[in-house]
Amino acid sequence: MFFRSILNKDRGGTITLSVLFFIAxxxxxxxxxxxxxxxxxxxxxxxxxxxxxxxxxxxxxxxxLVWGYLGILSLGHGAFFALGGYAMGMYLMRQIGDRGVYGDPVLTDFMVFLNWQSLPWFWHGFDQFWFACLMVILIPGALAYLFGRLAFRSRVSGVYLSIMTQALTYALMLAFFRNEMGFGGNNGLTDFKEILGFSLQNDTTKVMLFVCSAVALIIAYIGCKTVINSRLGRVAVAIRDTELRTRFMGYDVDNIKLWIFVLSAVIAGIAGALYVPQVGIINPGEFSPLNSIEVVVWVALGGRATLFGAIIGAVIINYAKSWFTVALPEVWLFALGSLFVLSTLYLPHGVTGLFNHSPKIVKGWLKRGFKT
Known part of the structure; x- marks a missing residue:
């Protein structure tokens, strides 16, 4: 009954969650x-x-969540993703202990190599899984709160806000590349051994990480849908469409934008934490502004302001990237770029728009001369 009320009139979301549960x-x-x-x-x-x-x-x-329903085009969500990944990576590095190359039970290999004499203060506590999980949530959330409070209170919006988010992730990338920051510099964090005492090389551990990713995605979708269906979500959509009118009606627009932005950053941080143990590495390249721009392309291709469209777009593009790099290694960038251009021209509502706007889309194709 609870799920039925949340997913009411959300056929796409119901199908997507059913598929996720099935593959899990x-x-x-x-x-x-x-x-x-x-x-x-x-x-x-x-x-x-x-x-x-x-x-x-x-x-x-x-x-x-922030672009489709709040109208904030964030080009810096890769920063929150990477911060969550680094928080989990720090925990995984602490689990290596004396099994590293240099055999130091406390200091990581890169710290020994750089002649660090003691563990930096901000690494303390990351030997505990619960502390790492807390930091996965708090660090991206705190950064989003600080950035959002300054930006939204100053009434920064539109392209200027997008540029600021991009500048934020670029600044973090440059900082994390520096060895003296204490995060592994250019090489980042890698060579992980285990999580919660289970070897990361074990098939069962990898399967459980996959299941955790599927469950986290299902829970996050339901959570986001709950927010969107609530009064807060309806006000957020009003802010997206007519911010000035919503503000004049007496709503606290700045705080609404702030808390949804923070929620979005926390979800991105959790995504990064799930990504790192499955891939086996986290480095400053994850902060690259290009990564954040690519995420926006995923959402646009799947279908903005649908939630399930973002999931579909992310899976389609990343699968296409994996397939093109194997099948067309010399021209895969051009093939992927062509996919983006064609989807923009002929799928204005994304892949999911084919189901809701198919007659209009076909009519548009015919007008453009897109005939077989």
């Missing part, structure tokens, strides 16, 4: 139960790849 059950079964030689067996590499796609889908969901 069938993929572990095909990996752990079905023998390797069987055609239905799913290898561990594919499981980790699917888990990475789901982490990206969670990040896309976070962007769609």
């Amino acid at each position: 059950v069938i993929v572990p079964f095909c990996n752990l139960v079905i023998p390797n030689h069987h055609p239905l067996h799913i290898d561990t590499f594919t499981v980790s790849l699917l888990g990475k796609y789901l982490s990206y889908a969670l990040l896309a969901l976070a962007v769609d």
Whole structure:
């Protein structure tokens, strides 16, 4: 009854969550139960790849929440994703202990290499999983709160706000590249061994990380949908469409924008935390502004302001990227770029718009001369 009320009139979301639940059950079964030689067996590499796609889908969901329903085009959500990833990466590095290259039970390998004499203060506590999980939420949330409070109180909006978010993630990328920051510099954090005492090389651990990604995506979708269906969500849509009118009606526009922005940043941080143990590395390249721009493309291709469209767009593009790099290694960038251009021209409402606006889309194709 609870889920029915949340997903009321959200057929796309219902189908998407059903598919997510199905793969969360069938993929572990095909990996752990079905023998390797069987055609239905799913290898561990594919499981980790699917888990990475789901982490990206969670990040896309976070962007769609603020862009699709609040009208804030954030080009810096990669920063929150990377911060969540670094928080989890720091915990994983502390679990290595004396199994590192230099055998130091406290200092990580890069700290020993750089002649650090003691563990930096901001690394303390990351030997505990609960503390790392808390930081995954608090660090991106605190940064989003500080940035959002300054920006929204100053009435910065539109393209200027987008540029500021991009500048934020670029500044963090430059900072994290520096060795003296204490985050591994250019190489970042890698060579992880275990999580909660379970080896990251074990098939069962990788399957559980995949399941956690699927469950987190389902919970985040339901949470975002609950916000959108609430009075807060309706006011957020009003802010997106007519901010001045909403402000004149007496609503606290700045605080509404702030708290939804913070929620979105927290979701992005959780996505980063799920991404790192499945990929096995986190480095400053994740802060790259290009990564944040690419996330916006995922949302646009899938369908803005649908939530489930962001999930579909993230999975489609990342699968296409993986396929093109293998099938067309020399021209995969051009192939992927063509996909973006064609989707912009002929799918103005994204892939999900085909279901809701198909007659109008076909009519538009015919007007443009898009005939078979």
